[in-house]
Amino acid sequence: MIARCLLLAILFLGCALPAQAHKASDSYLSLAVQGERIEGQWDIALRDLEMAVGLDADGDAAITWDEVRARHEAIAAYALARLHLSSEGAACPLRVTGHLVDTHTDGAYAVLRLQGSCAAPVTALGVDYGLLFDVDPQHKGLLRLTHGAATSTAIFAPDASSQMLQLAAPSRWRQFADYLRHGVWHIWIGFDHILFLVSLLLPAVLVRDGGHWRERETLRASIVDVLKIVTAFTLAHSLTLSLAALGALSLPSRLVESAIAASVMLAALNNLWPLAHRWRALVAFGFGLIHGFGFASVLADLGLPQGALVLSLVGFNVGVELGQLAIVAAFLPLAYLLRRGAFYRRVVLGGGSALIALLAMVWLAERALDLKLLA
Amino acid sequence: MLGKIIVSLACAAAVTAVGAAPYIPASGAQVLERLPGGLDPARRQLQGLRTALAANPRNLDLATALAQRYIEQSRRDGDPRYLGYAEAALAPWWRQPEPPSSVLVLRATLRQSTHQFGPALADLDTVLKRDSGNAQAWLTRATVQLVTGDAAGARASCMRLYSRAPELVVQACLASVGSVSGQAAASYERLRQTLDARAGSPAPLRAWVATLLGEMAARLGRPDVAEAHFRAALALDPQDSYLLGAYADFLLERGRAPEVIALLKDKTQADALLLRQAIALKTAGRPDAARATAELAARFDAAMLRRDNVHQREQARFELAVRGDAAAAVRLAKLNWAVQKEPADLRILAQAALASGDAEAQALVRAWLKKSRIEDASLAAIVARFGSAA
Numbered sequence: 017m018i019a020r021c022l023l024l025a026i027l028f029l030g031c032a033l034p035a036q037a038h039k040a041s042d043s044y045l046s047l048a049v050q051g052e053r054i055e056g057q058w059d060i061a062l063r064d065l066e067m068a069v070g071l072d073a074d075g076d077a078a079i080t081w082d083e084v085r086a087r088h089e090a091i092a093a094y095a096l097a098r099l100h101l102s103s104e105g106a107a108c109p110l111r112v113t114g115h116l117v118d119t120h121t122d123g124a125y126a127v128l129r130l131q132g133s134c135a136a137p138v139t140a141l142g143v144d145y146g147l148l149f150d151v152d153p154q155h156k157g158l159l160r161l162t163h164g165a166a167t168s169t170a171i172f173a174p175d176a177s178s179q180m181l182q183l184a185a186p187s188r189w190r191q192f193a194d195y196l197r198h199g200v201w202h203i204w205i206g207f208d209h210i211l212f213l214v215s216l217l218l219p220a221v222l223v224r225d226g227g228h229w230r231e232r233e234t235l236r237a238s239i240v241d242v243l244k245i246v247t248a249f250t251l252a253h254s255l256t257l258s259l260a261a262l263g264a265l266s267l268p269s270r271l272v273e274s275a276i277a278a279s280v281m282l283a284a285l286n287n288l289w290p291l292a293h294r295w296r297a298l299v300a301f302g303f304g305l306i307h308g309f310g311f312a313s314v315l316a317d318l319g320l321p322q323g324a325l326v327l328s329l330v331g332f333n334v335g336v337e338l339g340q341l342a343i344v345a346a347f348l349p350l351a352y353l354l355r356r357g358a359f360y361r362r363v364v365l366g367g368g369s370a371l372i373a374l375l376a377m378v379w380l381a382e383r384a385l386d387l388k389l390l391a
Numbered sequence: 392m393l394g395k396i397i398v399s400l401a402c403a404a405a406v407t408a409v410g411a412a413p414y415i416p417a418s419g420a421q422v423l424e425r426l427p428g429g430l431d432p433a434r435r436q437l438q439g440l441r442t443a444l445a446a447n448p449r450n451l452d453l454a455t456a457l458a459q460r461y462i463e464q465s466r467r468d469g470d471p472r473y474l475g476y477a478e479a480a481l482a483p484w485w486r487q488p489e490p491p492s493s494v495l496v497l498r499a500t501l502r503q504s505t506h507q508f509g510p511a512l513a514d515l516d517t518v519l520k521r522d523s524g525n526a527q528a529w530l531t532r533a534t535v536q537l538v539t540g541d542a543a544g545a546r547a548s549c550m551r552l553y554s555r556a557p558e559l560v561v562q563a564c565l566a567s568v569g570s571v572s573g574q575a576a577a578s579y580e581r582l583r584q585t586l587d588a589r590a591g592s593p594a595p596l597r598a599w600v601a602t603l604l605g606e607m608a609a610r611l612g613r614p615d616v617a618e619a620h621f622r623a624a625l626a627l628d629p630q631d632s633y634l635l636g637a638y639a640d641f642l643l644e645r646g647r648a649p650e651v652i653a654l655l656k657d658k659t660q661a662d663a664l665l666l667r668q669a670i671a672l673k674t675a676g677r678p679d680a681a682r683a684t685a686e687l688a689a690r691f692d693a694a695m696l697r698r699d700n701v702h703q704r705e706q707a708r709f710e711l712a713v714r715g716d717a718a719a720a721v722r723l724a725k726l727n728w729a730v731q732k733e734p735a736d737l738r739i740l741a742q743a744a745l746a747s748g749d750a751e752a753q754a755l756v757r758a759w760l761k762k763s764r765i766e767d768a769s770l771a772a773i774v775a776r777f778g779s780a781a
Contacts, residue, residue, distance in 0.1 A: 079425075
């Protein structure tokens with residue numbers, strides 16, 4: 017008894033001396049919510065999993081990848097039983113889609129890739145976290161939740177194990193404006209769309225007369241020509257963009273990208289050897305259908321918010337048209353002023369079209385054959 | 392300024408390297424983690440106790456024995472995970488307002504380790520109301536009171552240990568208080584004599600007392616004597632992380648960084664020891680300094696993520712001695728001072744106050760020196776420069 021008392025005495029006076037800590041136990045959970053879908057990653061310390069489910073099979077105090085691998089199912093079952101997500105009272109079941117490892121400041125961690133879905137698009141996510149609290153009540157779960165561009169964090173502890181996290185729902189106008197901006201941006205950085213349009217517009221200030229180019233007399237006639245082409249292009253790509261974005265139609269992206277490159281090439285070649293000069297509006301419509309699929313793949317990467325699907329789609333489309341209009345507005349006056357004389361016909365129309373055709377050929381080869389020709 | 396930017400960029404890069412992308416190990420035989428304690432029989436014993444408790448979780452004796460062992464382990468390794476395991480062992484009683492006394496004493500210890508000093512004292516008072524003869528409760532109470540700067544209360548608690556605890560423990564308790572409240576020389580002398588007279592005491596107790604004596608002698612400005620005490624303590628208990636930290640501080644203060652680097656070479660698992668190592672590497676101009684600094688910064692960041700504030704003293708030292716950010720250091724040192732008032736807390740407050748010229752911090756230090764009558768040679772040297780720097 018005396019000995020034990022003594023031990024206690026040392027123990028506690030010593031213990032009160034400054035805490036020399038490394039970090040206590042934490043897990044790092046990140047969840048990304050998109051509509052009703054949830055993607056996530058969960059990093060849990062191997063030391064903690066050793067305490068909870070046992071990893072060190074051969075008892076040599078060293079945990080190998082084989083030992084962890086052998087316990088993947090147990091780890092997944094243990095973890096998933098201690099994390100419950102819900103939306104509007106209904107559970108959003110999770111599953112583990114992959115196991116990796118990573119290192120944090122206090123050692124090696126098992127990394128669980130997660131996937132789940134809720135019954136409906138999530139506006140508020142209920143998170144019920146109970147990992148390791150029975151083994152180590154000082155454990156904390158550190159959550160990073162992303163929803164679109166917004167990120168929030170939460171800390172789970174035994175006295176804060178259940179939390180309701182509001183997903184920052186942007187206003188509808190804001191959402192519309194965001195997608196509009198994306199649309200404008202995409203046409204501006206999408207060289208292939210711009211070059212296609214430019215190829216069709218270059219001859220708009222000229223007319224074909226007996227196998228030769230001649231400048232148009234009035235701006236009005238040029239504007240009418242441009243309007244026809246732009247309208248046809250817009251109608252066509254809006255149609256396929258909408259159908260593809262809503263999931264009604266889909267084409268393999270390699271085919272779409274190759275066809276877009278081919279369309280640019282043909283439009284440019286048509287300026288050098290005019291075959292379908294009169295039918296440029298029709299060409300714009302036909303190839304516009306293909307370009308719409310291209311826009312749709314960008315939109316698919318951005319993701320459409322389920323709550324405001326149509327609004328966002330319209331926003332994106334309007335953005336594309338506005339971006340296109342800006343290009344036309346910059347192009348037309350310049351071309352109209354320059355249209356007289358050989359410079360425009362030879363250098364701008366001829367040289368420009370040749371360059372565009374060449375570039376488009378390279379694109380076509382790259383995309384169709386999956387090569388990398390231009391850095 | 393540019394230097395600072397480069398350092399923080401280097402740190403950011405290193406932190407990114409620490410938290411690299413998840414991967415799949417190339418080989419199944421690759422060792423991902425080594426469990427602390429290794430093949431030490433103590434780890435086996437703990438596992439055995441844990442299994443026994445799992446079979447019978449409401450067994451009070453088993454639960455308190457396991458919790459005690461975990462707390463001890465945490466102290467030795469400087470690893471807070473064990474404190475969580477200790478709390479888990481006490482789970483059936485943890486939320487009770489009036490659990491058994493043995494649980495209350497342990498709960499108080501765990502609470503004070505996370506700086507919940509008020510609740511810890513309340514637990515101890517409950518125990519002592521039931522049984523005023525509980526020596527452990529008095530001792531823990533004295534410790535909490537000393538940490539929070541209540542020297543009078545701590546002395547009164549120590550006095551209650553007479554005839555309830557071994558003489559050496561009583562004197563260690565009283566000397567710890569006296570040494571920081573105006574009786575440094577007499578307290579040191581009495582404790583040293585008691586240790587000599589009780590040479591048959593258990594080794595861990597003697598190691599602990601020798602550590603205290605080393606710190607006391609250092610504050611008294613007697614480095615040779617202090618050194619001898621630290622070495623005696625290390626001979627008795629070479630792994631104790633508190634002792635290693637105290638001795639490293641002693642060496643650092645005397646410009647003996649290379650010795651610190653050798654002393655702590657394999658012991659940087661604990662943040663407090665990595666901090667000393669980083670300071671030593673930086674002082675000695677070693678190339679490893681950047682790596683240690685980045686690692687330490689990553690650990691502090693990780694602690695901040697979980698909103699721990701039990702590291703503010705260490706963090707203040709890090710900002711001052713490693714990063715050279717006096718403004719951040721004094722801010723942290725003041726926050727820490729509001730909670731803890733041990734000699735080490737006062738010292739970093741004074742150092743940061745001097746480096747930053749922060750008048751409020753300097754006033755805090757002066758007021759405490761006057762109120763507590765603490766004697767500390769190196770502290771006095773810092774305070775003497777307050778006026779000239781300001």
